[in-house]
Amino acid sequence: MADKKDVASDPRALWLLRRVCCVFAVRRDKIDKFLQQFWADEQSCRALNTFLQEVEVPVIFFHHTSSGETCTAAVGDLPNLAQMKKKVLACVRTLPEAEIELEPGKRPRVVLVEFSKNMMDVINSYCHSVYLSVLMNPANQKGWSDLISRDLIDKFHSYLASLHVTAGLMRGQTLLPLPPREAVLDSTPGGGGVVASKQGPGPGSSATATSTSKDRVHVLEGAVVTWTKQVRYVLKQEPEHVFKDGKHPEPCAELQFWRSRASNLNSIHAQLQMEGVKRVLRFLEANKSTYVAPFSRKEVEDAREEANDNVRFLKTLEGHINTLLSETADFDELDRIFDIVFHVLLLIWRYSKYYNTLSRISVLIRQICNSLIAQATRFISGSSVFEMIAAGEARLPKTPPYNKQTTLQITTNQKQNNH
Structure with missing residues (x-):
């Protein structure tokens, strides 16, 4: 008090x-x-x-x-x-x-x-709209040498690029940072200006390095290298990675993976259609840059088409998967639910353009088996089995009104179905 x-x-x-x-x-x-x-x-x-x-x-x-x-x-x-x-x-x-x-x-x-x-978005907005303008104002650079000014602005652009990318990652998106506006002015082969995106600068770019075509090529190549790394990181993600570190994911992880991948690739596709990105790539192609070839937009389009197609087909499994994962599901009904799930899975295998390979479907089947194991352990825990064995009981009690035989029968049926 x-x-x-x-x-x-x-x-x-x-x-x-x-x-x-x-x-x-x-x-x-x-x-x-x-x-x-x-x-x-x-x-x-x-x-x-x-x-x-x-x-x-x-x-x-x-x-x-x-x-x-x-x-x-x-x-x-x-x-x-x-x-x-x-x-x-x-x-x-x-x-x-x-x-x-x-x-x-x-x-x-x-x-x-x-x-x-949304703190990162706020910081990103302030840094681009306020602090960058203050730093670029010549009145605030009095007494600076050209070397100091160039180095400081270069490092600030690198920081802004990292900030822009981080803000996107916190929203589950891959954002491609464009070079500084000054770096892409007059960067078209005919000398016309490029309207830069407001998304922000790319790492390693110098806003003052626009006096010669060679300098502009160097700046824009740095941006393309960053884009290539970002896109390759997204493309190398595979559903099998969820099994790392001894994890035992269930089918909802597969559905979520393809939703996230489709959303991410759709976002990258939209960014690649921006006029600023197109002009940067056209300028580098006209200057015969060796960095344009590795940045293959076709790979993004192919992966995007696959992800969207897989989401469309896997969506038909969503309702049955939710029933399968429900902790209140009636265990003796799971046999029927598994039959439905595998029937839909067979139709997906038959009609899907991409989800009809062993590498794709085996991941989902492993996760379905994990769901079966999880439901079996909810129905009859391993600890209770060993406790009864230690107590010398010959069989499990029939309360609730299922027993060990029910568990073995359902799991055996699914094993036979998988084969």
Whole structure:
């Protein structure tokens, strides 16, 4: 209670909480209620008092509650995933052990940093639209040599490219970073300008290296090398990889793999149709660059067609797979469900253009067998079998109204079907 009284009477606490209200967009008529509920939480009051009184505490986090009517505070613990789904605000001391002073003429030595679930997109947007413009402004480069300016801008473009790619990966997408806008101006064979994409720069590119055609070729080749690595990484992913590290995936993993692969390849296909990408590739082809040949768009198109076709056919299995995976499924009905699944699988083998090879269908059959094993262990656990053997029981009890013979019969039937 002492912490609550101390912090409630501290003008620094009220100053800080009013800024929290601004960030969390609390309406004016709701501010008093917001603060009252915050003061009612002793743990939050204690955390705020600790941050204000102990200068060695560098940061305090404010978490917007699910109701949106107030917030909670914590020091020492980073926000978890559940808290990151709502707004999170961090109040950070600008200097180690800096005091928060509100006296006239002095600035409180703290900064407020807002976190959200799409944090990478926010950072990506700020870096491209704000910081890049500031850095490229000649007024901000006074006193810099050409070497320093070129090196700094080159490294910043490399950082922006990595940031752009990372933001895409966090959304499950492969984003192809384009070179800096300055690097592709006048890069067409006829001298016409290229309208660069807003997606951002490519790694290893120098925004000032556009004075000669040779420099532009070098910059654009760096972008194509990056695209080639990204595309090859996507293309080399195979369904068999889910069995690595001793995992035992079930059929839902196969369906999800092809959905993700189709979505990713469709996204790459759309990016390759962008005018900026086409002009970069045309310019390199006109300059006889050796880096264009390895970047085969035909491989992407073939893989994309296969993924979309497999998704279309495997979708017919989805309802039966969900029944097969259900923990409430009636075990003696699984024999009938397996018959349906394998009948649909036979039709897919017969009519699918791509899912009719042993390497493709064997993965799904292994996963179906994993589902059978999982259902059998739910029905009769291995530990209970050994406990009964140790107890000298000759047979398993018939409660629930199935027994070991049912399990063996169903698993044997599926083994015969697979052969």
